[in-house]
Amino acid sequence: DAGVTQSPTHLIKTRGQQVTLRCSPKSGHDTVSWYQQALGQGPQFIFQYYEEEERQRGNFPDRFSGHQFPNYSSELNVNALLLGDSALYLCASSLSRNEKLFFGSGTQLSVL
Amino acid sequence: EDKVVQSPLSLVVHEGDTVTLNCSYEVTNFRSLLWYKQEKKAPTFLFMLTSSGIEKKSGRLSSILDKKELFSILNITATQTGDSAVYLCAVCQGGSEKLVFGKGTKLTVNP
Numbered sequence: 073d074a075g076v077t078q079s080p081t082h083l084i085k086t087r088g089q090q091v092t093l094r095c096s097p098k099s100g101h102d103t104v105s106w107y108q109q110a111l112g113q114g115p116q117f118i119f120q121y122y123e124e125e126e127r128q129r130g131n132f133p134d135r136f137s138g139h140q141f142p143n144y145s146s147e148l149n150v151n152a153l154l155l156g157d158s159a160l161y162l163c164a165s166s167l168s169r170n171e172k173l174f175f176g177s178g179t180q181l182s183v184l
Numbered sequence: 185e186d187k188v189v190q191s192p193l194s195l196v197v198h199e200g201d202t203v204t205l206n207c208s209y210e211v212t213n214f215r216s217l218l219w220y221k222q223e224k225k226a227p228t229f230l231f232m233l234t235s236s237g238i239e240k241k242s243g244r245l246s247s248i249l250d251k252k253e254l255f256s257i258l259n260i261t262a263t264q265t266g267d268s269a270v271y272l273c274a275v276c277q278g279g280s281e282k283l284v285f286g287k288g289t290k291l292t293v294n295p
Contacts, residue, residue: 113287114272114274128280162225162226171215172229173281174229176226177226180225
């Protein structure tokens with residue numbers, strides 16, 4: 073049983089560029105959440121997707137957008153990258169209305 | 185604003201020691217508190233607590249929640265080098281599945 077998988081594992085971009093991160097949830101899970109973890113900090117909630125719609129959003133600008141596909145996989149898009157966007161981006165999946173999250177290994181994004 | 189504060193931020197112990205990690209929180213409409221272990225990248229689930237006074241146990245790890253005083257502790261007995269990791273505490277608000285995390289406690293267990 074595959075857990076949560078994310079791709080790519082590492083990414084280097086320059087300021088102003090756009091990036092797309094991908095996530096496949098754990099088998100049987102229908103809800104995907106995205107978190108940003110800066111160095112030395114705890115993960116911060118970006119948004120959550122369920123039934124292909126954004127159900128809840130954290131305090132992140134509109135440059136951060138997402139999508140969920142019919143097979144429950146998800147993408148996180150970040151436009152107009154800033155140096156401060158450098159972080160580990162974690163995807164987590166769960167059953168609907170269940171707060172027990174299962175995390176992937178993340179995508180380490182470096183913005184130069 | 186919901187807040188989770190963990191202490192200490194960093195801890196170095198020797199194998200065999202017992203450690204206590206602390207987590208205090210302020211959240212409106214508390215639903216649950218969760219502990220995760222983050223060794224490299226992926227946080228892995230340890231415990232979820234919803235009721236005060238009920239201790240959760242898994243081998244050498246245990247955790248308890250005090251909803252009156254708004255804190256939780258995670259105990260690790262007979263520590264091993266494999267326990268070295270960042271331990272994250274998170275709270276969940278009612279009506280939501282969003283987790284608010286603390287900064288974590290970095291535990292280093294030396295042989």
